[in-house]
Amino acid sequence: MPAKRLFLVAVAVAAFGVPATSLPSSVKIGVVETLTGDNSAYGISIRKGVELAAQEINASKLLGGCRLELVVVDDKADKQEGISVFNKLIDDDKVAAILGPTLSGTAFAADPIAQKAGVPVLGTSTTAVGITAMGDYIFRDSLPQAAVIPGTLAAVVAKYNPRKAALLFQADQEYSKSEADVFKVSLAKLNIQLVGTESYSKGDSDFRTQLQKLSSKKPDILVLCSLVGEAIPVLQQAREIGISVPIVGGNGFNSPDILENAPEASEGLIVGSSWFIDSPVPKSRAFVEAFRAKYGGDPDQFASQAYSGLYIVANAIKSAGSVDRAAIRDALAGIKGLDTTLGSFSFDENRDPICRSVPLVVKAGRYVLFR
Amino acid sequence: MDMSLLADPVFLAQNLVDGLSRGALYGVFATGFTLIFGVLDILNLAHAATFMWCAFAGWLVMAKGGLPLPAGLAAAMAAGSAIALVLEFLAFRPLRRERARADKLGSMISSIGASLIMVSVAEAVFGVQTRRFPGSVLNPKPFFIGGPGGVRISRAQILILAASIILMAVLGLFIRKTRMGKAIRAVAASRKAAMLLGIDVNSVIVITFLVGGALAGAAGILVALLTNDIVPGMGGQIELRGLAVVILGGMGSMEGAVLSGFLLGLVETFTIAYLPDGSDIKDAIAFLILFLILLLKPDGILGRGKAERV
Numbered sequence: 001m002p003a004k005r006l007f008l009v010a011v012a013v014a015a016f017g018v019p020a021t022s023l024p025s026s027v028k029i030g031v032v033e034t035l036t037g038d039n040s041a042y043g044i045s046i047r048k049g050v051e052l053a054a055q056e057i058n059a060s061k062l063l064g065g066c067r068l069e070l071v072v073v074d075d076k077a078d079k080q081e082g083i084s085v086f087n088k089l090i091d092d093d094k095v096a097a098i099l100g101p102t103l104s105g106t107a108f109a110a111d112p113i114a115q116k117a118g119v120p121v122l123g124t125s126t127t128a129v130g131i132t133a134m135g136d137y138i139f140r141d142s143l144p145q146a147a148v149i150p151g152t153l154a155a156v157v158a159k160y161n162p163r164k165a166a167l168l169f170q171a172d173q174e175y176s177k178s179e180a181d182v183f184k185v186s187l188a189k190l191n192i193q194l195v196g197t198e199s200y201s202k203g204d205s206d207f208r209t210q211l212q213k214l215s216s217k218k219p220d221i222l223v224l225c226s227l228v229g230e231a232i233p234v235l236q237q238a239r240e241i242g243i244s245v246p247i248v249g250g251n252g253f254n255s256p257d258i259l260e261n262a263p264e265a266s267e268g269l270i271v272g273s274s275w276f277i278d279s280p281v282p283k284s285r286a287f288v289e290a291f292r293a294k295y296g297g298d299p300d301q302f303a304s305q306a307y308s309g310l311y312i313v314a315n316a317i318k319s320a321g322s323v324d325r326a327a328i329r330d331a332l333a334g335i336k337g338l339d340t341t342l343g344s345f346s347f348d349e350n351r352d353p354i355c356r357s358v359p360l361v362v363k364a365g366r367y368v369l370f371r
Numbered sequence: 372m373d374m375s376l377l378a379d380p381v382f383l384a385q386n387l388v389d390g391l392s393r394g395a396l397y398g399v400f401a402t403g404f405t406l407i408f409g410v411l412d413i414l415n416l417a418h419a420a421t422f423m424w425c426a427f428a429g430w431l432v433m434a435k436g437g438l439p440l441p442a443g444l445a446a447a448m449a450a451g452s453a454i455a456l457v458l459e460f461l462a463f464r465p466l467r468r469e470r471a472r473a474d475k476l477g478s479m480i481s482s483i484g485a486s487l488i489m490v491s492v493a494e495a496v497f498g499v500q501t502r503r504f505p506g507s508v509l510n511p512k513p514f515f516i517g518g519p520g521g522v523r524i525s526r527a528q529i530l531i532l533a534a535s536i537i538l539m540a541v542l543g544l545f546i547r548k549t550r551m552g553k554a555i556r557a558v559a560a561s562r563k564a565a566m567l568l569g570i571d572v573n574s575v576i577v578i579t580f581l582v583g584g585a586l587a588g589a590a591g592i593l594v595a596l597l598t599n600d601i602v603p604g605m606g607g608q609i610e611l612r613g614l615a616v617v618i619l620g621g622m623g624s625m626e627g628a629v630l631s632g633f634l635l636g637l638v639e640t641f642t643i644a645y646l647p648d649g650s651d652i653k654d655a656i657a658f659l660i661l662f663l664i665l666l667l668k669p670d671g672i673l674g675r676g677k678a679e680r681v
Contacts, residue, residue, distance in 0.1 A: 036498075036499045036500075037499050037500075038499075038500075038501055038602070040499075040500060171648070171650065171651050198650065199648065199650050199651060200650050201650060201651065203607070203608050204650070205598035205599075205600040205608075206393070206597065206598055208389060209386065209389055209640050209643040209644050210643060210650060212382065212385055212386075212389075212523075212644070213376065213382075213643075213644055216376060216379060216382055229501060232501075232503070233598065233599060233600055236511060236599065240511050240512070240513055240523075240525065241513070241523055242513075242515070242519065242520075242523065261503060263506075264506065
């Protein structure tokens with residue numbers, strides 16, 4: 001009898017392949033995003049991207065009979081909230097992996113919990129220095145600041161050849177502080193003199209004095225590191241007080257929400273991104289079409305990275321042939337040359353993405369290639 | 372200290388304009404705050420929530436209704452009066468008893484409760500996303516005195532300075548010259564004595580709330596126009612500063628509130644403008660100065676103890 005049973009198993013394995021047979025009928029993936037508050041523009045866009053990907057993955061039976069079940073929760077851009085929803089997802093929902101959180105600051109607070117519990121985390125929007133250094137379970141498909149900013153500034157140099165730069169950032173925001181530091185290093189490497197650095201704090205809404213101070217130093221470019229909630233008034237007030245030099249924004253400025261709310265002030269804004277709407281990558285074109293069909297509007301960088309993020313996790317589950325958290329982690333680390341909206345996707349040895357960034361400029365309310 | 376900036380007269384004048392308009396906002400907010408304190412001897416901690424609701428009222432009328440600024444200002448002030456009236460009847464009057472002491476703490480707690488409810492309701496009604504005025508409502512292009520590169524003054528700032536000066540002048544005349552103003556001062560001096568003299572204390576209190584609420588409303592719409600950032604949590608930023616301005620000016624003193632409002636606005640602006648990392652330390656500097664002034668004058672700049680208020 002045992003011999004016969006073994007034979008049947010062998011037949012089954014031969015017919016369906018090992019992985020598919022050992023997957024359960026469903027697997028839960030936690031999605032932790034900022035869905036309310038000033039910076040919810042990112043999280044709402046990310047949720048759309050992830051939900052579209054889940055729908056496609058389940059419809060196409062990428063994981064055979066195993067369905068992806070998303071558990072989407074709001075971190076309210078709050079560290080304590082991030083920690084408590086991570087605990088809930090890991091202990092109560094028993095998720096196999098977590099996508100998120102939206103902001104680097106929340107990630108610095110919450111990711112160590114997942115690392116300790118051995119739950120793989122894939123950040124799809126966190127760009128600060130040191131995110132993946134928190135542990136071997138922490139991945140991201142969003143480009144770190146150090147991989148984007150030098151390229152963006154090089155493109156700015158090629159076009160405007162600025163000699164002097166001024167910088168404004170949020171002093172009590174990890175993302176913004178880290179990005180400002182990366183900008184400072186990159187500016188120095190390009191021999192652009194930083195003539196002024198100013199900061200603001202959470203809750204501030206009048207930035208005119210700081211901007212006036214920077215303006216009085218007569219910079220050739222203005223560099224801004226803000227999240228969307230402040231990015232809109234900062235841009236508007238910069239133009240209002242008469243700053244007319246090119247403005248270079250950090251990753252926070254990759255949200256169309258800014259272009260809608262500050263249509264005039266955002267014209268000519270320069271950013272760096274892993275993705276743009278007219279990207280010729282085939283997967284990206286299919287994604288843009290599917291996104292438009294489902295939601296009736298254009299996706300942004302955050303939706304694209306989140307959409308690809310869920311595909312990356314699903315493919316890791318597939319190649320692991322298991323929903324075991326450690327097996328998924330190992331499979332994630334082994335992802336190589338996966339076809340995504342961001343192009344051919346791989347992680348480097350630090351679990352950061354290997355893909356190129358493109359400089360973009362806002363023209364008539366859209367992000368287009370900056371040349 | 373940034374020496375090159377110190378020598379720049381345009382930058383100095385610019386900071387005076389910005390500091391004064393910022394201070395005018397604190398003054399308008401704090402005047403309503405201190406008026407209610409002067410008359411009732413209680414802190415109305417729902418004043419900031421009233422302010423926030425009025426910003427939304429003005430936003431609704433101007434951004435959604437497409438009406439011009441005077442209508443927005445009127446709507447915000449009317450909303451402020453209406454809300455303050457409801458607060459008086461629901462949160463304050465039921466707790467007002469003859470025996471003092473206990474009812475002051477009770478009123479303060481009840482105003483905190485009212486404030487929490489008002490913020491939660493605003494979150495439910497308007498959502499937590501930031502609301503902004505479209506560019507068509509208030510042309511964001513500022514005027515430059517002395518040509519481009521001169522001193523910038525925005526339409527919002529002109530409006531803020533004009534509205535706050537007019538409001539405070541009207542309020543001063545009302546309190547000093549009218550019969551009702553005198554009645555308010557009498558109640559502020561002694562509720563019992565005013566009652567014995569035949570003053571209808573309850574209607575004086577109602578008028579006080581109407582005026583205080585209207586001032587919160589004016590501050591709400593003016594702050595909204597300056598920052599273009601309207602959220603249910605917007606009261607938190609101004610509440611602490613408003614309280615500081617009230618204490619600094621002398622509890623219950625309206626001239627003191629106006630004066631210390633300007634002082635706080637100027638100190639904040641000059642700290643950001645002239646100190647390195649000034650934005651990080653503006654609150655610390657402002658409250659350090661508050662502390663030092665109170666060490667020298669415990670009753671505030673224009674505080675006169677309990678004897679004469681309002």
